[in-house]
Amino acid sequence: MGELKVLGRTTSSNVMKVLWTAAELDLPFVREDVGGPYGGVDTPAYRALNPNGLVPTLLDGGVDGGVAIWESNTICRYLCNKAGETALYPAAxxxxxxxxxxxxxxxxxxxxxxxxxxxxxxxxxxxxxxxxxxxxxxxxxxxxxxxxxxxxxxxxxxxxxxxxxxxxxxxxxxxxxxxxxxxxxxxxxxxxxxxxxxxxxxxxxxxxxxxxx
Ligand SMILES: N[C@@H](CCC(=O)N[C@@H](CS)C(=O)NCC(=O)O)C(=O)O
The missing domain is CATH 1.20.1050.10 (Glutathione S-transferase Yfyf (Class Pi); Chain A, domain 2)
Structure with a gap:
């Protein structure tokens, strides 16, 4: 599994969902402060990853050759799909x-x-x-x-x-x-x-x- 990186400030309710999901799944991740007082959402580099200019964005496997996922609930589902079978996201x-x-x-x-x-x-x-x-x-x-x-x-x-x-x-x-x-x-x-x-x-x-x- 490549490195998981969450771009987003911890005070965002949508970032919270992602960090909490990763914690529930025991998935290691790194995080960078983006958005709110930290800015960074309007740069061409960030917009290339997330055209909405919002947080969170999840990078899986690094920017080069990896995937950038946005929409917090989609990221939560993505993390569950990566983790495998989990009661957090039932399969039935x-x-x-x-x-x-x-x-x-x-x-x-x-x-x-x-x-x-x-x-x-x-x-x-x-x-x-x-x-x-x-x-x-x-x-x-x-x-x-x-x-x-x-x-x-x-x-x-x-x-x-x-x-x-x-x-x-x-x-x-x-x-x-x-x-x-x-x-x-x-x-x-x-x-x-x-x-x-x-x-x-x-x-x-x-x-x-x-x-x-
Ligand atoms: N539907 C999006 C909404 C994302 C969103 O509205 N994020 C807010 C923070 S909760 C944001 O990026 N605000 C601008 C900022 O923090 O700079 C999601 O669920 O990810």
């Missing part, structure tokens, strides 16, 4: 579908709300935060996360009985939701799931212990 069609629907849901339904929620609460200087807008964006987020809350009422993890990439895709947002003051009493199933995820060393290292920024 039904189990895989139950896992992957959440991965697509996270990108298509949650991410637009989550991005705005994050910018308003963390990136916007406090003096410029409008309480009415903050409340509206929090409610958009809550409305989406009530779907997660309901699903977790009947099973410990989003894909079923075991942790899968579905939980990896949503896990960074579970942490951020509670870290930004959501009432665990109003999301009890999510709170129990969040506690379950916190038993995973990779979640602790790559999600919980990373500063909110």
């Amino acid at each position: 069609p039904a189990a895989r579908g139950l896992c992957e629907r959440w991965m697509d849901w996270q990108l298509s339904t949650l991410a637009p709300h989550a991005g705005i929620f994050w910018i308003m609460n963390v990136r916007t200087p406090e003096a410029q935060r409008d309480p009415a807008v903050l409340a509206a964006k929090r409610e958009d987020m809550a409305k989406a996360l009530r779907i997660v809350e309901a699903a977790l009422g009947t099973q410990p993890f989003l894909g079923g009985a075991r942790m899968t990439l579905a939980d990896v895709a949503l896990g960074p947002w579970g942490h951020r939701w509670f870290a930004l003051g959501a009432d665990q009493g109003q999301f009890p199933n999510m709170a129990a799931w969040y506690a379950r995820l916190q038993t995973r060393p990779g979640y602790q290292t790559h999600v919980v212990k990373v500063p909110l920024s």
Whole structure:
């Protein structure tokens, strides 16, 4: 196996998913800070690897003769495919579908709300935060996360009985939701799931212990 290199700052929720997946799979990797305050996403060299100018990008086998993969959830699947059989990405069609629907849901339904929620609460200087807008964006987020809350009422993890990439895709947002003051009493199933995820060393290292920024 060639060297795996993750390009992306550790504070990105999408980079977190990739680093946590690699940790779950015991796949060694190196990482370079790119994006956010580190910049580097607009250079011709980076755009040649990832035309979106976003992080993460995964390089497998080095830039020369290797492959560059972007889209965080695709990178997570790629890592599982490289690792071989793993419960994180079940092979059986039904189990895989139950896992992957959440991965697509996270990108298509949650991410637009989550991005705005994050910018308003963390990136916007406090003096410029409008309480009415903050409340509206929090409610958009809550409305989406009530779907997660309901699903977790009947099973410990989003894909079923075991942790899968579905939980990896949503896990960074579970942490951020509670870290930004959501009432665990109003999301009890999510709170129990969040506690379950916190038993995973990779979640602790790559999600919980990373500063909110
Ligand atoms: N759908 C993409 C979204 C990637 C994305 O939006 N990345 C953000 C960080 S979470 C980014 O690159 N922002 C610009 C930057 O960090 O410079 C994925 O899942 O990889």
